[in-house]
Amino acid sequence: xxxxxxxxxxxVLACVGLALVRLLRGPTAADSMMAAQLLDTGGAxxxxxxxxxxxHEAIADVGLTFAVLAALAVAALSLRVRSPKPExxxx
Amino acid sequence: MSLLLDTATVLLVLAxxxxxxxxxxxxxxxxxxxxxxxxxxKADTLGLGLIVLGLLPQMGSLPxxxxxxxxxxxxxxxxAGASQLIARLIHAGDANGPRS
Amino acid sequence: MMGVFDxxxxxxxxxxxxxxxxxxxxxxxxxxxxxxxxxxxxxxxRLGSVxxxxxxxxxxxGATGILLxxxxxxxxxSVSDTPQPGLxxxxxxxxxxxxxxxxxxxVVLSPPTPAPSLAEAAAEAxxxxxxxxxxxxxxxxxxxxxxxxxxxVxxxxxxGVWSLTSDGLWxxxxxxxxxxxxxxxxxxxxxxxxxxxxxxxIYLVWAGADHPGGTFxxxxxxxxxxxxxxxxxxxxxxxxxxxxxxxxxxVGPAAFLLVGFxxxxxxxxxxxxxxxxAKPLIVAVEAALTLxxxxxxxxxxxxxxxxxxx
Numbered sequence: 001x002x003x004x005x006x007x008x009x010x011x012v013l014a015c016v017g018l019a020l021v022r023l024l025r026g027p028t029a030a031d032s033m034m035a036a037q038l039l040d041t042g043g044a045x046x047x048x049x050x051x052x053x054x055x056h057e058a059i060a061d062v063g064l065t066f067a068v069l070a071a072l073a074v075a076a077l078s079l080r081v082r083s084p085k086p087e088x089x090x091x
Numbered sequence: 092m093s094l095l096l097d098t099a100t101v102l103l104v105l106a107x108x109x110x111x112x113x114x115x116x117x118x119x120x121x122x123x124x125x126x127x128x129x130x131x132x133k134a135d136t137l138g139l140g141l142i143v144l145g146l147l148p149q150m151g152s153l154p155x156x157x158x159x160x161x162x163x164x165x166x167x168x169x170x171a172g173a174s175q176l177i178a179r180l181i182h183a184g185d186a187n188g189p190r191s
Numbered sequence: 192m193m194g195v196f197d198x199x200x201x202x203x204x205x206x207x208x209x210x211x212x213x214x215x216x217x218x219x220x221x222x223x224x225x226x227x228x229x230x231x232x233x234x235x236x237r238l239g240s241v242x243x244x245x246x247x248x249x250x251x252x253g254a255t256g257i258l259l260x261x262x263x264x265x266x267x268x269s270v271s272d273t274p275q276p277g278l279x280x281x282x283x284x285x286x287x288x289x290x291x292x293x294x295x296x297x298v299v300l301s302p303p304t305p306a307p308s309l310a311e312a313a314a315e316a317x318x319x320x321x322x323x324x325x326x327x328x329x330x331x332x333x334x335x336x337x338x339x340x341x342x343x344v345x346x347x348x349x350x351g352v353w354s355l356t357s358d359g360l361w362x363x364x365x366x367x368x369x370x371x372x373x374x375x376x377x378x379x380x381x382x383x384x385x386x387x388x389x390x391x392x393i394y395l396v397w398a399g400a401d402h403p404g405g406t407f408x409x410x411x412x413x414x415x416x417x418x419x420x421x422x423x424x425x426x427x428x429x430x431x432x433x434x435x436x437x438x439x440x441x442v443g444p445a446a447f448l449l450v451g452f453x454x455x456x457x458x459x460x461x462x463x464x465x466x467x468x469a470k471p472l473i474v475a476v477e478a479a480l481t482l483x484x485x486x487x488x489x490x491x492x493x494x495x496x497x498x499x500x501x
Contacts, residue, residue, distance in 0.1 A: 001097060001149065003192045008104050008142075010196040013233075015108075015115040017203040019131075022119055024210050024223050030124050030181050032222040034131055037173040038118075039229045039252075041135040044166050045111065045142050048159055049104075050236060052146045058241045058403040060158045061395065062232060065245055065412065067162055068388050069252035071169030072415050073225055075377055075422055076257045078176045080370040161387075168383055175376035 005053030009046050016042035033077045040070030096148035103145025110138030124181045132174040139166055197237055204230050217263050225256035241403035242326045245395065249411035250488075257418055258492045261368075321470030323401030330405065331473045335462040339451065342444045342480060349440070349487050353431055356495035362432025363496035369424035381423030388416035396481045400470070406477050410484030417489045428493045432500050436486065443483025447476050 016038060023035035047063030117130025143163040150156040207227045214220035228251020235244035276284075313325050313333065322328045330338050356363070389412075396409035420426040429436050450472050454463040464472055 001100070004101060005104065005146075005149075006192040006196060008108050010192065010199055011108050012111050012138075012142075013196060013199050013203070015111045017199065017206075019115045019118045020203070020226060021206060021210070024207065024219075024226060028124070030128070030177050032219070033173065033177045033180065034118075034128060035222065035226055037170060037177070038131060038135065039226060040169050040173065041131075041139050041166055042111070043229055043233065044162055045107070045135075045139045046233060047236065048139075048143060048146055048162060052149045055236070056239075056241050056403070057151070057155050058398075059236050059244075060155065060162060061398070061403065062236055062241060062244045062248055063162045064158065064165065064391055065248040065395075065408070066229065066232070066252070067165040067169055068384060068391060068412065069248055069415055070229065071173055071380060071384060072253050072419055073256050074169075074173040074176060075380055075419055076260050077222065078180065078374065078377060079260075079368070079422060080372065165384075165387060168387075169380070172376045172380035172384075176374065176380075179374065179376065 002054040005049050009049035009053060012042060012045050012049065016046070029077070033074050036070055036073040036077060040067060040074070043070065100145045100148055103141050107138040107141030107145060110134045110141060114138060125178065128174055128177050128181065132170050136167060136170045139163060193237075200230070200233055200237065204234060217266065218260070221256070221259040221263050224259065225252060228252055228255065242324075242399075242405060242408070245403060245405075245408040246411070249408050249415065253415035253418070254411055254488045254492055257422075261492065261494065319466060319469065320464070320473070321400075322473070324399060324403065324405075326403070327399050327405055327473075331476065332464070332469070335447075335451070339444065339447045339462070342447060342483065345484065345487050346440060346444060349491055352491050353495050356497070360496045360499055362430060362500035363498045364430045364501075365428040365490070365493040365495065366497040367424075368418065368421040368428065368493060371424075374423070377423045378425070381419050381425050385416040385420060388412055388419075392416070392481070392485070396477055399477070400474070406480040406484055410481045411488055413481065413485035414488035414492070417485065418492055421489075421493065428490075430500055431490070431496050436490075439482055439486045440490075441483065443476075443480040446479035450476050 019038055019042075020035055023031045023038060026032075043066040044063040047059050047066060051057055051059035051063065111134070114130050114134030117134060118127050121127045121130055140163055143159050146159055147156050150159060204227065207223055207230060211220050211223040211227055214223055228247060231251065232244045232248040235241070235247055310325070313329060316332075317323065317325060317328055320328050320332045322332070353361075392409040392412035394409075395404040395412060396406055397404075399405035399409070417426070421428055451462040454461050457468070458465040
């Protein structure tokens with residue numbers, strides 16, 4: 001069972017890796033945000049599989065952290081880029 | 092009983108992995124950004140759900156199993172919000188613009 | 192079978208690292224760097240350091256990524272007169288890191304047997320501290336002095352970031368993180384995710400006593416949730432001169448120092464814990480530290496003051 005789950009983790013990693021490389025090379029803003037979302041879902045899946053395949057149960061905590069913080073990354077990427085100008089004062 | 096649970100785990104995890112593969116193939120092959128987003132959000136989240144269902148019998152304790160379910164729910168929430176954000180961007184026509 | 196996973200992960204990490212270095216523009220490099228941080232968290236999991244994996248996911252995916260994205264947005268597009276370095280120069284430049292990697296790999300992969308390790312000694316004293324996680328025992332017990340100094344360094348780093356503001360604006364609020372466009376999905380995320388994130392952050396600190404976790408991981412998670420609220424426009428960055436904010440900033444190092452000096456009175460010396468009281472003291476210090484770390488990280492990402500103080 002542990003071997004099977006490890007193999008499943010490797011398979012999901014391969015899928016995530018392929019898609020990630022394509023998305024990171026993609027030129028548009030949507031591609032970057034999709035890369036973050038892919039890591040959110042895929043990273044959580046890999047962590048949960050690693051936790052169940054005989055690893056530390058705390059690896060599921062890493063999966064939880066992935067879920068929350070990758071969403072944060074997508075949110076940060078959705079903000080439009082602008083340079084804030086300081087009001088008054090000297091730069 | 093444990094053989095039944097193990098079989099269920101294997102089948103569900105295989106199904107989940109298959110959906111991850113489908114999501115990746117969709118991401119790589121679909122022609123436009125919205126369908127790629129669809130493949131990513133729907134297929135990968137379903138894949139994770141099936142994997143979580145399959146792993147539930149394998150966890151040693153109830154808190155560990157609940158943690159798995161919580162992770163699944165959080166990923167669903169995150170995916171829902173993230174995919175809507177990305178879809179807005181694509182719909183507004185920025186998808187063909189530069190990265191920033 | 193794990194070997195297959197490890198090799199695939201190593202190749203992916205190398206590939207994404209190459210993409211960071213070879214990206215066409217800065218923002219693309221930053222996005223690849225965020226992805227690299229999350230992948231490195233997986234590497235740490237495979238190396239058995241779940242505490243470090245939690246920190247890498249929390250900081251690399253959250254605070255560092257947002258910080259770099261904001262910095263990237265403030266750079267002027269770079270116009271350089273010098274041409275791109277040629278292939279020969281790049282090959283020569285990559286020779287030194289490659290040699291270094293080979294040297295480190297050969298040292299790590301052939302350690303002396305038995306490999307020197309303090310793990311047993313560290314594990315022996317765990318029951319005296321009342322902790323189950325050796326990492327927390329090292330951070331807050333055996334090497335508490337290092338941790339105290341690190342927290343002070345964090346505070347100094349924040350002061351350094353604040354010092355970038357212009358004279359008339361000292362004490363004011365940093366620039367808004369939100370970009371002014373109303374985005375319902377972002378508002379939904381910022382309303383629904385923080386409750387879970389805050390509970391998860393507190394859980395990471397509490398669980399850090401016996402399982403992987405700790406103040407830094409929990410604090411980074413809490414900072415991430417505050418940053419999410421600020422990015423959605425639900426919360427405005429506070430005035431950096433706000434007294435309550437400043438109290439939150441130094442309550443962590445101050446509590447640590449207080450416990451440290453109390454060690455002279457109730458135990459053997461500076462930062463020594465009396466037997467039996469060790470765990471409550473450590474938990475109290477951790478609570479204060481988590482608050483401070485969360486506020487420090489969030490404010491470092493928010494940046495120096497850009498508005499006049501109210």
